[in-house]
Amino acid sequence: MSEQRKIRLATCSLAGCFGCHMSLLDIDEKLFDLLKIIEFDRTPFTDIKHCGPCDIGIVEGGVSNAENVHVLKEFRRNCKVLVAIGACAITGGVPALRNNIDLWDCFQEVYLYEGGLEGNQIPNDPELPLPFDKVYPVYEVVKVDYFLPGCPPSADTIWKFLTDLIEGREPKLDSAMLRYD
């Protein structure tokens, strides 16, 4: 029994601020308990570039450009259970504040009108992913199995959710843990 296969977990941040990842790290010493039963696949902690077959995928951030879609679809293909974590993944969040502003106006405001960079220009390197007109929540692009709201969800909330999921219970947040801010 002690040789039981570890649960494989992948995480990524799309149009997010990595705040949800920081909150995951904020479970502190419980990380040691977690690492006894899970192993990380692609995450910012491992620096693995592509997601392999996983049991759980946790996606932070909304979908704001073409690369976000590639990463998200790779997660959906490879993860048995896909979790959208945080306000951005679930509603678009703060990045979605730009959704009512024309993309070209955004570019001009950021790159042309504001001084600072020599020879103000809009970046157009072919390696840069193409931005979308709007920032979309993850569930409007792929099927999402579970939502973990919060900006970010607290470490305790993440711990409760993960332990429920890993131990085979339907994840349930009590009312004090369900927050959108």
Add this chain to the structure above:
Amino acid sequence: MGAPAMSNSMTIDGKHVPFSDGQTIMDAALAAGVYIPRLCHNPQFEPHGSCKLCVVSVNGRNMTACTMPAAADMVVTSNTPELNRDRKALVQMLFVEGNHICPACEASGNCQLQAAAYYLEMQSPHYTHFYQPRAVDASHPDIFLDLNRCILCELCVRASREVDGKDVFGISGRGIGTHLVVNAASGRLGDTNFAATDQAAQVCPTGAILIKRQGYKIPIGQRTFDHHNISEVQMKPLEPEHE
């Protein structure tokens, strides 16, 4: 009339609830301590019946509790999985129709839309977001009007008309084009006699009407719905619903 009423009472979720003539199901429920979710209804004002969160089953038919007069021997159910599922769907539709970005909103923690969503255990807005462009009017020296967050409850319309006697707000347009308008030739709040002390400036259930320079006086985490369930707060009908 004339004959004494034999039974001025009904049941809500199996609980015996007395009422007096003229009371709605909502009035009687409030008096009896039975919580029925609501957003557009505030006992201080005439019922409006638009948000539909208070829809209950009355003898098997769905009715808005805030507008339906109580009648003898009604059998009302409210706190059922079916009705709460419908209520959650209504709240989710409000979330995707407006631009409700809680982490960027001053009203977060004091917002009844958010608190209703907590109460109904909304994990996500579920539907496709509209991301409709809506205007922000900052022309008034003391008050912001942010239509991104307006849920068309008409509480400000009613408060301004019934209490303040000013008629500052109204509703215009139809269907998805329905929107709050300001009663000034310019359409701007700064060109009205609206004041931060008006009742209409206090009743907004969301962050659509905000008093300026107060935003984060009370930090996130210490606000009304950070510590209280919306049912506790809304069951205190005679006290103001804000701190």
